[in-house]
Amino acid sequence: MEFHTQIIDTIYENFFDPKKRVFVGYLFSAIIISFLWLGFVKKKTLTECFYKIFNKSIFLSKSAKADYILFIINIIILMFLSPILITQLAIATIVFEYLHSQTFLMPIEANLQYLWLIPYFFTITYFVIDDLTKFITHALMHKIPILWEIHKTHHSARVLTPITIFRTHPLEGVIFIVRSALTQGVVIALFFYVYGNNITFVTILGANLMSFWFHLLGSNLRHSHIWINYWNWLEKILISPAQHQIHHSIKKEHYNKNFGVTFAIWDYFFGTLCTSKDNEVCKFGITKNEHKYEHNIFYLYLSPFIGIYRIISKNFISRFHNRNKQTFIIKNQ
């Protein structure tokens, strides 16, 4: 396939494949949900709803424009990087072969009566584990300084639109691809080993049943300026769009909160949950100290390398200093 055709194909796939989050169907459902929310819950008029949802100053802001450019450039970069990354099939094969050398987990001949349940069990388990690994990876991106340097690109967004998910440094893209391959490879190999050909994904329009509903019910509103919150008890189970907006808030008290994607239970267990009750987000992004030229494309690509270099050199210099200091002390003893 020719280079430009491949780029166009990937862009097309993002918007017209129901497996993708920004599939036009899901974007449309997000718009409908926004209208319903603003109209019925917030009691806004239709015109007010329209101007709020399609806010020109947001979609044409410098921050949003940077998102659009990153989306295209990253596709090109990943076209070259993806082929050298480990594939989920390679991981699945390694895991599948390893499973033959142990006796703890053995293949099961499923009772015919319950055969239909296996695909549902598999689909749901896969979705839950996938969500857990997303949570873990996301938390690590915030907690480990080197990874934070990379993840900062995403958090430098001043406005949130569904396209902000693509405001991602390619290094982070690689991390996410590897995470995804690991999760898929391990979970699918495990299930395939135990249940053989009885497993399959339950899908709607080719998308995982659970992902389909997650996206249809407004996953795109997580990255938006529409503040939609759930009941407090529900926000301890599922992450609402408002909770993810809190995650992007510039306020100090909102730092390192709500790492979850679909389920809030992970944040609840690990003490990072912040419900929308009594919380308000005034501004998205990170401080100028964290990211100097937040919408400069060149800088967005370069800044993680600068940040990582600073961390490494700072550690190296301090260790070097400490060692010299110790040597000096020993010599003078």
Added chain:
Amino acid sequence: MYKSTNMSKRLTKFTFVGALACTFMVSSIGLVNADGHGVYGPFPITEKSYNGPKKNSVSYGGQIARQLQHNGLKKLASKGNPNDPTNGPEKKMLSYLNTKDKSQTLAILDPAPNSSKFPIKQKMIGELSGGANLSGKADKRIQTSWPGFMSGVDVIKFMIKKAGKTKGGVDTRNGMNYPQLISKYTMGAVLYHQACDNYLDEKMTADSKPNNKPYKKGAYYTGKEHSWDEAFGYWGAAAHTMKLTAAQSYDIAKKKDLKAADYNNDGVVDLKTEMTYAHAYYASSYDKTGKTNYLKNVTKAFIDGRKLITSANGNKLSKAQLDKIQDYVQIICGNWEDVIAESVFKYAGSTYKALGKIEKALETGSGMDAAMSKYLKYWGELKGFAMALQSGPNNTSDTFNRLNRMMGFGPLMPNLSQVIGIDSSGNYIKDQGSSIGYYKVHMLKIQKLMAKEYALKAKVNDATGGMAALLEKVGTKKSAEND
């Protein structure tokens, strides 16, 4: 008056249209046969030194005789009897291996000679050729895929000896299913080996069996014509294969479709031209999946190649013609090799599944006999085809070393014993293998190796195919995106 004119006009129109349709149909049939793509033969006599009455230069009776000897050998291998002091089963098998049936004493055992559902024209192998046997044509090289440093014919004789002394031809102690081992290995060591490592190899060079000389003194066919025909005979396809679907060719081999087989409508199946054998049968089985077209690829190349040789009209083939012949050889032997590799892949998958049943039987303490029977059958087919694959022009590649190492000389038995060699008296030497799980992984790796080294498409019984399909379904990320 008016009415009759109208009627006559209609009749004229009808006759005209009918005649046109008939002409079209007849000319279409004529074209299919005339361009040589429909049927393998007849081809005219081009050998200039021949002045006899023959009109058709095609001849591969000896190869069909060998196909039938192979079929007979397989049938007899399952009749082993340890209590027969006369070694009757072994002697009978050896007669199908060694005898040139000039006196027509060797009966055709498969297809059954007296079947009313699938009546056959010939009853004795000698009716097809009185000068052909299997042993004279088996691979003479040392077979590294089998213990004991034996040549191809010695391996077959060794297996025959063991089969004759084993009840039903299946040695449950050492795990050898001789009917499968003998059949599949003979398919490789004689049929595939002769075609791709002899007739289409050495004999398709400029100086060997030239086209401007008879194949042998007094023959009505040229050197190249007959070499090509012999290779076609080893392929085992019916001459009218191009007019059949893969399913029909498959059913002919299974003796289920007399109508499709009986091309000349004489009510019987001519075993020389109307039957599907061995390799062509396996090709049809993969083509039936709709993923491959091995049978027609190979058969068409055979027909096109024969047409090219015939077009030389008994003159020496030019460099360009020899090059073109090499192109056909590549298609034939490349696809043929893939068909055998598909079989290795398929039976590695079957063996993998059967090992799962063995594990289950060990765990539950029941169903071991049935599980073992299947396991040994599949392993026999796997080993036989793996050995057959090594009977081609190249038999010493790293791929084959790995293949042999992974499957071993015998199957891993439930007590974890495995044949590792043969002593000076011809008895199997055994040692302890690792674990069933580990051996199952070897089957997976064999499938992976075949898929990597050959252009496999059918991939029947793909043990990890379901997993790969699931991963494909879930898709891969091509964009850098946050959650």
